[in-house]
Amino acid sequence: MPIFASFDDANITITLLKDVIVRATHIIVMFAFSSPTYYSIAIMSEVQKIILEIRAGAGGxxxxxxxxxxxxxxxKYATIRGWKFNVEDFNAETFDGYKSFVATIEGAGAYDDLKQESGVxxxxxxxxxxxxxxxxxxxISVLVMPEVKPTEVEINLGDLDVSFFRSSGPGGQNVNKVETAVRIVHKPSGIVVSSQSGRSQFGNRETAMGMLRAKLYDAKIQEEAAKLGALRTVIGTGDRSEKIRTYNFPDDRITDHRIGKKWHNIEKVLEGSFQPIVDAFREAAKSEK
Known part of the structure; x- marks a missing residue:
């Protein structure tokens, strides 16, 4: 007995199934991006390369x-884990501080371990x-984004304003006589990305384009997650402006406000002993399942 009465019925059903699969996959991806606990989803666990962005906020x-x-x-944590850590761009406010800092981290488990760092x-x-x-x-604000393939985000080159400049070091001094650093402005969204780690304009442009794709994809995910509203969990709201962690030096205490966990010995954590925090989030994710 045939499953479908006609080829037309079969085609309609297949089309509907495809649509369901696409929507389900999209919701899973949105959930993985927006949930602060980030359930262990195969799609996200396969991410091998991430973009880390840090920006100084209130406090000069x-x-x-x-x-x-x-x-x-x-x-330091990336070094301990054996991951590749590459500084892509920075704006040095002082010799030991940054107004903004961007790096790529590549290695197995990088996204799974650091995804919960996004927030204030x-x-x-x-x-x-x-x-x-x-x-x-x-x-300060931290943003962790997975690398996005060129096929996953369509960018109109006419929407880009690309400029080149000399790379700089601490204090703002130029460290390269050739304008190899790249800055890209996505005019429709106002997103600005730059890269100065490579030795060529082409290499830096490719890196900057990767950052732009990740930011555009992340912005879309956040926008749609906000519309749905149902992607929030008991741990935080997923809002990027949400205060997620406090480093209290007088009490030598780190508090994560989403899972209510506390750790001591801040200096040790800053030296790369970050695994206890990662493990705490893994346990929190397991307890929610």
Missing amino acids: DEAAIFAGELARMYQ HRVQRVPKTERQGRIHTST
Whole structure:
């Protein structure tokens, strides 16, 4: 007995099934991006390369210094894990801090371990420049995005404003006499990306385009996740502006506000001993299943 009454019925059913699969896959991907606990989904676990972006927020020089500390923490953790860590772009506010910092991290488990880092990180301590001994609060934002293939995001080259400049070092001094660094502005969205790590304009342009694809894809996922609203979990809201973690130096305590966990010995964590935090999120994800 035939399953379908006609080829037309079969084609209609296949089309509907394809549509269901596409929608289901899309929802899974959106859920993986928007949920702070990031359930272990095969699609996301297969990601081998990520883009890490850190930006100093409120707090001036102290925020920039903290951004530098977290950038080095992630780099040290990547070294411990055997991942490839490459600094793609930065805006050095001080010799030990960054106004902005972008790196790519490549290796098995990189996205799975660092996806929960997206959000606002807060530091509480007495700055070196504080003469009264008062505790200041500063913030930085961290964004972790998986690399997106060119076929997954369509970009109209006419929408891009591409410019070249000389790469710079700490303090803003030029370290390259040739304009190999690349800045790309996506005019419709206003997104700006740049890369200065490569030795050629072509290499830096390819890297910057990869960053742009990731940002456009991430923006689309966040927009659609916000529309659905149902992708929130009991741990946080997934809002990128949400305060997710506090580093309290006077009490030598790190608190993650999404899972309610606390750790001590901040200096050790900043030296790359980051695994306990990663493990805590794995346990939180398991408990929700």
